Amino acid sequence: MARLGDEVSNKQVLLRDYVMGYPKESDMYLTTATVNLEVPQGSKAVLVKNLYLTCDPVMQFFMRQETDLTGYNRYTPRSPIFGYGVAKVLDSGHPEFKTGDLVWGTTGWEEYSLITETESLIKINHTDVPLSYYTGILGMPGMTAYAGFYEVAAPKKGEYVFISAASGAVGQIIGQFAKLTGCYVVGSAGSKEKVDLLKNKLGFDEAFNYKEEDDLNATLKRYFPEGIDVYFEHVGGKMLDAVLLNMRHHGRIAGCGMISQYNIDEPEGIKNLMHIVFKWIRMVGYTHRNYYHLYPKFLDIVLPYIREKKIVYVEDIVEGLESGPAALVGLFSGRNFGRQVVAVARE
Amino acid sequence: MARLGDEVSNKQVLLRDYVMGYPKESDMYLTTATVNLEVPQGSKAVLVKNLYLTCDPVMQFFMRQETDLTGYNRYTPRSPIFGYGVAKVLDSGHPEFKTGDLVWGTTGWEEYSLITETESLIKINHTDVPLSYYTGILGMPGMTAYAGFYEVAAPKKGEYVFISAASGAVGQIIGQFAKLTGCYVVGSAGSKEKVDLLKNKLGFDEAFNYKEEDDLNATLKRYFPEGIDVYFEHVGGKMLDAVLLNMRHHGRIAGCGMISQYNIDEPEGIKNLMHIVFKWIRMVGYTHRNYYHLYPKFLDIVLPYIREKKIVYVEDIVEGLESGPAALVGLFSGRNFGRQVVAVARE
Numbered sequence: 001m002a003r004l005g006d007e008v009s010n011k012q013v014l015l016r017d018y019v020m021g022y023p024k025e026s027d028m029y030l031t032t033a034t035v036n037l038e039v040p041q042g043s044k045a046v047l048v049k050n051l052y053l054t055c056d057p058v059m060q061f062f063m064r065q066e067t068d069l070t071g072y073n074r075y076t077p078r079s080p081i082f083g084y085g086v087a088k089v090l091d092s093g094h095p096e097f098k099t100g101d102l103v104w105g106t107t108g109w110e111e112y113s114l115i116t117e118t119e120s121l122i123k124i125n126h127t128d129v130p131l132s133y134y135t136g137i138l139g140m141p142g143m144t145a146y147a148g149f150y151e152v153a154a155p156k157k158g159e160y161v162f163i164s165a166a167s168g169a170v171g172q173i174i175g176q177f178a179k180l181t182g183c184y185v186v187g188s189a190g191s192k193e194k195v196d197l198l199k200n201k202l203g204f205d206e207a208f209n210y211k212e213e214d215d216l217n218a219t220l221k222r223y224f225p226e227g228i229d230v231y232f233e234h235v236g237g238k239m240l241d242a243v244l245l246n247m248r249h250h251g252r253i254a255g256c257g258m259i260s261q262y263n264i265d266e267p268e269g270i271k272n273l274m275h276i277v278f279k280w281i282r283m284v285g286y287t288h289r290n291y292y293h294l295y296p297k298f299l300d301i302v303l304p305y306i307r308e309k310k311i312v313y314v315e316d317i318v319e320g321l322e323s324g325p326a327a328l329v330g331l332f333s334g335r336n337f338g339r340q341v342v343a344v345a346r347e
Numbered sequence: 348m349a350r351l352g353d354e355v356s357n358k359q360v361l362l363r364d365y366v367m368g369y370p371k372e373s374d375m376y377l378t379t380a381t382v383n384l385e386v387p388q389g390s391k392a393v394l395v396k397n398l399y400l401t402c403d404p405v406m407q408f409f410m411r412q413e414t415d416l417t418g419y420n421r422y423t424p425r426s427p428i429f430g431y432g433v434a435k436v437l438d439s440g441h442p443e444f445k446t447g448d449l450v451w452g453t454t455g456w457e458e459y460s461l462i463t464e465t466e467s468l469i470k471i472n473h474t475d476v477p478l479s480y481y482t483g484i485l486g487m488p489g490m491t492a493y494a495g496f497y498e499v500a501a502p503k504k505g506e507y508v509f510i511s512a513a514s515g516a517v518g519q520i521i522g523q524f525a526k527l528t529g530c531y532v533v534g535s536a537g538s539k540e541k542v543d544l545l546k547n548k549l550g551f552d553e554a555f556n557y558k559e560e561d562d563l564n565a566t567l568k569r570y571f572p573e574g575i576d577v578y579f580e581h582v583g584g585k586m587l588d589a590v591l592l593n594m595r596h597h598g599r600i601a602g603c604g605m606i607s608q609y610n611i612d613e614p615e616g617i618k619n620l621m622h623i624v625f626k627w628i629r630m631v632g633y634t635h636r637n638y639y640h641l642y643p644k645f646l647d648i649v650l651p652y653i654r655e656k657k658i659v660y661v662e663d664i665v666e667g668l669e670s671g672p673a674a675l676v677g678l679f680s681g682r683n684f685g686r687q688v689v690a691v692a693r694e
Contacts (some may be wrong), residue, residue, distance in 0.1 A: 236621065255624045269616010274583065277602040277632040285624040 003037065004091055010035040012080045012110035013324050018065040022332045027063065028081065028325040035112045039093040045116045046097050048087035050107055051347070054135040055328040055340040057257060059083055080108040086124070086134045087113065094118050102127065104134035109324055111344060122295065129306050136169055136339040137302065137313040143288035144256050145173035146298045148232060152286050153254040155230040157182035162224065162243065165234035167194040169339040170256060172202055174232050176311045179203050186223045188239065190334045201312060216242035230254070237268040244272035253283040314338030350384065351438055357382040359427045359457035360671050365412040369679045374410065375428065375672040382459045386440040392463045393444050395434035397454055398694070401482040402675040402687040404604060406430055427455040433471070433481045434460065441465055449474065451481035456671055458691060469642065476653050483516055483686040484649065484660040490635040491603050492520035493645045495579060499633050500601040502577040504529035509571065509590065512581035514541040514661070516686040517603060519549055521579050523658045526550050533570045535586065537681045544684070548659060563589035577601070584615040591619035600630040661685030
């Protein structure tokens with residue numbers, strides 16, 4: 001077993017060069033470096049062993065040279081990529097973390113990371129739930145779902161709620177929050193399997209495969225004959241346009257992503273935006289990053305739901321760092337089934 | 348002078364037939380009916396002499412057969428059109444109004460109206476300001492500006508504020524609220540005269556004629572090198588798309604109209620809506636109708652501003668009911684200069 005101060009080998013996933021459009025597997029490559037398992041003297045860094053990493057749609061932007069990335073760091077060619085993960089502290093110069101702590105936050109796609117920017121790290125205090133959940137329902141997507149549902153759109157009992165990309169990391173949690181609140185909940189997804197998941201495992205009232213619908217306006221009218229009160233927006237484009245036609249007065253649209261629009265040269269124009277004015281709709285873009293102060297409140301709500309099995313969470317876990325690039329690339333063709341996780345090590 | 352119970356002639360502006368697209372003068376016609384200057388026994392109606400009427404962009408929709416008009420009444424062919432106005436009560440069966448009262452609210456385009464739907468009528472208690480102001484700064488546009496500025500977008504001192512259709516009934520008030528709050532304020536309008544008005548009379552920091560700008564994105568970058576915090580949206584289309592590119596993080600967009608989009612077969616697609624998500628923008632459609640309970644609070648703020656000449660208000664008054672149809676139609680070519688008012692009678 002590796003000990004403090006040992007020089008050990010460190011498998012890493014590196015970015016080959018800046019990417020245009022969707023990343024391909026060949027835009028990343030594996031290499032093996034070495035790492036000293038000790039935080040340099042006087043540093044406030046934290047040295048961790050990475051356990052679980054996740055694949056997020058936003059990571060594609062970090063691979064580009066040109067995108068406007070206010071508040072985010074870009075990847076550097078021939079350096080390890082990074083993202084949210086769960087890790088175990090091996091050594092720490094930081095007063096808040098000590099050897100043996102489990103943490104989640106931004107870490108490298110490698111076996112061991114020396115984390116110098118520790119602002120995103122949060123100590124894990126509850127380990128009676130799967131550790132990988134801190135990459136999902138108890139991590140960034142969970143916080144995003146919580147902020148979008150309880151802070152931004154705040155659907156009330158009996159309201160009509162629609163969620164696009166509903167089987168995704170955020171959508172599946174929002175849908176279950178909505179059901180627990182007593183809303184009528186419909187989700188859209190991109191395959192029969194995902195639709196089955198929504199209806200049979202996650203308890204959505206209805207779900208449909210958008211790829212099989214020719215006229216999304218008619219589809220939404222079928223599922224929402226009285227209109228939509230709250231829409232959780234994760235795709236943009238044609239779906240948003242159809243939703244606008246079907247929104248009710250005083251409706252709310254909460255958006256934390258528009259995945260259909262990320263990789264097209266010219267974004268699709270949204271034609272029905274006038275409905276925002278006519279129907280007094282509130283459309284709000286948000287990010288989990290503005291709600292970190294609510295993390296304890298969020299855990300108070302979500303941990304009991306998980307323990308009492310009132311919320312289920314679906315993960316798609318691949319084994320080994322070397323499976324990471326394919327898993328990340330798979331996000332953009334909808335290959336993943338639930339939260340895409342890469343298990344680097346189990347302990 | 349006409350007396351209670353007299354049968355008098357009543358000049359009226361009637362809708363000829365339902366209209367498609369922009370109304371033309373010939374879609375309306377004048378006629379002279381008769382009216383009995385007395386409220387029928389047992390009725391709770393109010394009989395008024397109309398003094399000032401106004402032309403609102405929304406009136407075009409009341410002329411159409413097909414538009415979805417939740418909460419609004421449509422005009423009836425061969426009946427008088429209606430809109431906001433100031434009137435004097437000649438007879439009343441309603442406990443809240445008595446002979447001699449001045450009121451503002453929805454009334455007919457005619458010399459005398461028997462108003463049976465009295466919900467919109469508000470008694471005028473302050474007559475030391477021009478009566479016609481109750482069609483504008485002290486009426487619906489004033490309430491709209493107040494709601495948009497203080498309740499919806501709430502710009503703070505030092506923020507960067509952009510207003511489209513800034514010389515319009517609502518825009519000119521919002522701009523002055525913004526200046527009084529200590530914001531940096533830029534407005535767009537459609538003529539050199541309107542731009543001069545904004546800069547020289549209404550105290551905007553800057554203003555431009557959008558018809559003379561080829562690249563609205565570049566224009567906005569010139570006036571807002573640090574971006575826009577709050578946008579008051581009255582036009583939609585290309586302007587909104589350019590604004591989205593220039594919004595700052597946590598920006599707010601308050602919309603009570605999108606006049607550029609009302610009469611085109613296919614609305615222009617808005618391509619930059621992703622910025623709402625990326626920059627955590629709040630875009631809110633609103634109407635004065637949801638804020639009537641704040642009317643006394645609104646008067647408390649605005650009446651002193653008017654009396655102390657801290658706010659000026661520009662009206663474009665035409666004389667006589669017969670000038671009404673041309674004035675209304677002129678709205679859609681931007682012919683009016685400030686709030687378009689039709690003076691039917693002065694007392």
